[in-house]
Amino acid sequence: MADMHGSIPRIDFAGIDPATGGTSDDAKWAAVRGAVMDALCEHGCFEAVMDGLITPELSAAVLGAGGAVESLLSLPVSAKARNTSEKPYRGYVGSIPGLPYESLAIVDPLSVDAVRAFADLMWPDTGNTAFCESMHAYAERVAVLEAVVRRMVLEGVGATAEYIEEQAKATAFKLRLTEYAAPGAAEGRVVGLPAHRDTSFLAVLTQNDIDGVEVECGRGEGGWARPVLSPGSFLIFAGDTFKVLTNGRVFNPLHRVVMAGGDKTRYSSILFSSPKDDIVVRAIDEAVGADHPAAYRPFEYGEYVVFCYKPEMIQHRKKLEAFAAVRIDG
Ligand SMILES: O=C(O)CCC(=O)C(=O)O
Ligand SMILES: [Fe+2]
Secondary structure: OOOOOOOOOEEEOOOOOOOOOOOOOOHHHHHHHHHHHHHHHHOOEEEEEOOOOOOHHHHHHHHOOOOHHHHHHOOOHHHHOOOOOOOOOOOOEOOOOOOOEEEEEEEOOOOHHHHHHHHHHHOOOOOOHHHHHHHHHHHHHHHHHHHHHHHHHHHHOOOOHHHHHHHHHOEEEEEEEEEEOOOEOOOOOEEEEEEEOOOOOEEEEEEOOOOOEEEEOHHHOOOEEOOOOOOOEEEEEEOHHHHHHOOOOOOOOOEEEEEOOEOOOEEEEEEEEEEOOOOEEOOOHHHOOOOOOOOEOOEEHHHHHHHHOOOOOOOOOOHHHHHHEOOOOO
16 A cells, blocks of 8 residues: 555634634634635645534434444344435445445435434334434534535635525535444454545545544645544545636545454444535636636536446546546647
């Protein structure tokens, strides 16, 4: 495997009021926004610390031993396989030979009704109220951080307040809950999820106390980092569509999961934000100019996702370039 000398920044959001989101001329907001832009332009990834966003009780109820994520992943495969979607990567993924990866997706987790419908499908007899309550509350809290970061980036590339408001309305959410089976004490490093880039705007990841994510730093030039997450911190990744919106300024890093041996199962929960399927993704006007011609052609997000999950594209490392890069000839 490639060397591991990289490291990604850690940004403290203390002083940013999640309720109001702060204001653009507030000095604290501007300082954190600067750090967020630097991190996402340089690495496409950072660790966010936002104390108090999620109480220890809620965190334990979701990702702790016997919590919501573990109880979901402990269901029989026949039940988990009911989590289907006609869209790729929006349902159950698992039982892949050689990969200790099993995952489900709650589409639209900020809607109580959507979370309840998911739980009714998984636990048809009982519906699992505890799961619904903790998962929905958790998604809402993580979405606060996601919205702060998304707004900071859009402001950072010069988007107007009107654009930011419209963009928020055109954003969809998905919560992916994943189990990585323990490789066993005798094993060395085992790939849990191969290297890929996300198609989303942003992904906000939390986990139980087992690390495993590795991120390629420095726009692919800085080696792999293996962040050690502290309780209460979040790992934030920018995806392909944020790279398009910012006309290439924000980077979409390769990342993977590698289980480092041992006998503890890893659980993760990721809130993905992305454009709604019928939204046309294109660079914002302020990010395009004579010095910075648009690097990607406009495209519908739903079409791009279908392209990415074609069997011949799954392993491709530069799907966005393959799909939408504008050729500059001559
Ligand atoms: O579960 C994780 O830690 C990372 C998963 C991931 O990168 C993804 O689902 O896109
Ligand atoms: Fe990912």
